[in-house]
Structures are given as structure tokens and as C-alpha cells.
Amino acid sequence: AQSVTQLGSHVSVSEGALVLLRCNYSSSVPPYLFWYVQYPNQGLQLLLKYTTGATLVKGINGFEAEFKKSETSFHLTKPSAHMSDAAEYFCAVSDQGDSWGKFQFGAGTQVVVTP
């Protein structure tokens, strides 16, 4: 069975500082990995995903994540936080193949950006 652990339910960063959100997964087979962002009272928006190929994945809004198989991690980073990055972020895994799209989500990390 798959599971996703996001370390830290709340993260506070200063505007312009590095954003680092941690995600570790467990899966019996190589999974597909995703980061989603959710603004208040809205649905989920895809930031980036890893399926195959290059392990450093670039997404929207300046975010990127690196798949490290040996560490079973997929941490999300952004070099310089902006006030608009305040939101909740979810890491998710999905099996490959026919089960693609049936996601297992982490509990989420709420990001607060301070001036």
C-alpha cells in the first residue's frame, strides 16, 4: 500500500526566503509523484509532477522538486517566497498504469509568508 508523509503541517517563511516543503513516500513500485497547491475554498492546482526521466522537475510559479529514489523523497522548493505563495500544499503519489489518477495524498503543509 502507498502512503505519503509531509513533514510539518505548518511552515512560516519570510518573503524572499527559500521555501522547502518535505515529502516522503512509501510504495512497493516506482510511483508517479505530484505536488498540488490549494488556495482557500478552491480545488487543487497541479504545481508539478514526476513520472519518468529527469529527476529534477520544474513546475509553475518557480517551484521545483527532486525525486530521490534512494531517500523515497520528493521535496518541493522555491528559491524566493512571494506573498502569493501562501496556501496549502499537498504531495501525492499514484501508481503507474491503469491506476494512474487514483491519488494518495499527504496531510498537507500550510505555508504562511511573512513580509
Place this chain on the structure above:
Amino acid sequence: DTGVSQDPRHKITKRGQNVTFRCDPISEHNRLYWYRQTLGQGPEFLTYFQNEAQLEKSRLLSDRFSAERPKGSFSTLEIQRTEQGDSAMYLCASRDVYNEQFFGPGTRLTVL
């Protein structure tokens, strides 16, 4: 293409009442997913359809829950005899053949 839409966006009901939510996926997306998100948690998978066929149901989907996708277009999720524990955000998502998945804005259910 306006994305995945869900109706209503908010629903307040009394315990014991039945409620039905609708999801309109992006046209020509053959897969449609339902998730439930409770406060402070990530979304949890409920069920999914390929066209009109319901292919999998989570154990979270008790007998009070039923989902349909007639004609393989829009989908409905009905909850019978609602309980306070059903209060949550219900999210719908659809996927195309290129494996891009899009989420709707969700329906927030409050059971009093």
C-alpha cells in the same frame, strides 16, 4: 473549455437528509474521480469511473453513498441519511488520455 465544474459549491443540510452533488468533467475526459477532504487533511479517494463504468470504490464509500456517471459525461454523488461525519469538501477530478488530471473547485457539505 471551462475546466471541471461542481454544483453546488456549498450545501448545508440537516442530519438525516439526502444530498446530491454534480460534477461536470472537462469534455472528452474519459476518467472521473471523486475525493473527500476533511478539515486539515489531504483528499481521500472515494471512487472513479471510466466512461460510464464505475471501476473502483473505496472502503470509505459506505452503503449510504452512491455515485453514477450516466452516458459517461457528468457524474453525481448522492449521500443518503447524512451524518455529521459526512461534513467535508467533496472534490471531483477528470483525466484525459494524456494523463493530465484536473480538479474541480469542490462542494463543501455541512451537516447540522
